[in-house]
Amino acid sequence: MKKLLDWLKGSTQADAVAEWERRGRPVPPPHVVKQRVLRTYAERYRLPIFVETGTYRGDMVEAMKPLFHRIYSIELSDVLFAEAQRRFRLDTHVELIHGDSGKELGRVMERIHQPALFWLDGHYSAGETARGEKDTPIFEELDQILRAPDLGHVIVIDDARCLGTDPAYPTLPALREYVLSKRPHARMVIEVDSVRITPPEL
Template sequence: MPTLARPALPEQTRNLAKSLMNRYLRDMIVRNWEQDGRPLPPPHQVKQTVIEQYRRRYSCPVLVETGTFRGDMVEAHLKNFDRIISIELSQELYEKASYRFRKSPHVTIYQGDSGAVLPRIMRLLDAPAIFWLDGHYSAGDTAQGSKECPIYEELEAIFAQGKGLRHVLLIDDARCFVGQGDYPTVAALTEFIQAHDPRYQVEVQDDIIRAVVPA
């Protein structure tokens, strides 16, 4: 007796199943990391969760990322933000990310040095954003501009065009900010941020420097 083919699931059902599975895997990875004592650096799924927590807490409709790399952070938050903007220095990685998100009209990928591109982006923002600042060089396939770590240029652009909006600033790889090369210390970075806007409180947790204006 011939086997009857199963009817294909509707696309909406497939997408829901995929989303639920991804969330389950993410939560499992985060739990395992916590049980292991929260070693550094944390897995990417932990960083995704941190961004989502701040989005909910501060109701930010926009995500701005420096350092697109392969686009995994953009992918993780496709359905969480009204608008996603990401900057990638590498021409090759920029082209791959642009192709990856070609069907997502609310995603814009820019190519260039984040410190130079951010001023243009800041002029377009009229709502609070979460800034995921990960544009510093970290070897491997990542690109390096004129500086290993353009964090001062990135922050200068944000505060210069900030329009008084209470942006959330999340800086990845806190363990690298020890005052070597182009990386300032966390203390120097805190002083820089508060000199531009004393409302900001800065803390480090799970390898992420977090600067927010208390709600």
Template sequence: MKKLLNWLTRNRQVDPLAEWERRGRPVPPPHVVKQRVLRGYAERYHLKIFVETGTYRGDMVEAMKHLFHRIYSIELSDTLFAAARRRFRRDSHIELLHGDSSQELGRIMERVDQPVLFWLDGHYSAGDTARGEKDTPICDELAEIFRAPDLGHVIIIDDARCFGSDPAYPTLPALREYVWSRRPHAGIVVEDDSIRITPPER
């Protein structure tokens, strides 16, 4: 019995959310925390369209695919895009786009006619991620979103810790100034390593 208990202790599955909380919520948070954030905003603002930059292996699309009526995800890497197409080939409400997110976002914005939940995570992070002309296209991505009519979109930007610490990113004050220059009444909150930009409360 003692051997069995020792084996169970060694091999028990650790709850990533509970472990993250136990460790004091360090950044970056586990993927399940990011999923929870997106679900919360989708429900709060009744959003039915999800747009992601940086498909990577498709884990966020997989987590969101039963929550939204329509999903768009953009991937620059040839290899990762091909793998994602295979993974979601049977999901007709998921559209994968291959190319630079700042360009593909503009095309998506021409097609949407209701508020969108944006998950902006299309940056280069070494490994097998693709590198475009810039390490992060975040400024260009926001420009494309703000160029379109304001339908009350919600924008969540991953990796808030990079803003002001990585020279490829603007500082958080500069980002706030830019957002408010385009959406003067937007709410901006930084929490758990993500920047959350929301429409004004009505």
């Protein structure tokens, strides 16, 4: 039964990607495309730790579970946090953290001593999501990561289309200036609706 379910899931995901490609790759991309982006970076840089801001329903944590030795995910909403706790109660390598990612991420950083993949998606988007002090705490999140020792982390920021178009988001030039002021040799590109910040190529 599990093999059948896995096959059906894979077939559905492949159909979603094919339809997205057929439509000209509009943004935002399907969730499975985001999963593939993160998987690529995890494998390319051999990253053992995954850190997510904005757990939401837990679908990204679920997709990343087989790839990492340790997963941290931060969620502000009381309801969504409780749902995620139930969903991942048996996954001992998954740690869920309840609170504002702009603050809680600093506590997570104190425990990270290996290169990690950061998926920054902790913004307010109405509906069931919770609203913190800022709708998009991207600078606060980046500050917590970039002030820590440089271990060769990879950072992927979701919803790049909002940069400079949504008042809650910084402009791309402001974001680039900030990142390079902290990591002058970092590489920063935008692809498929996400900002990717990687260590300098060796």
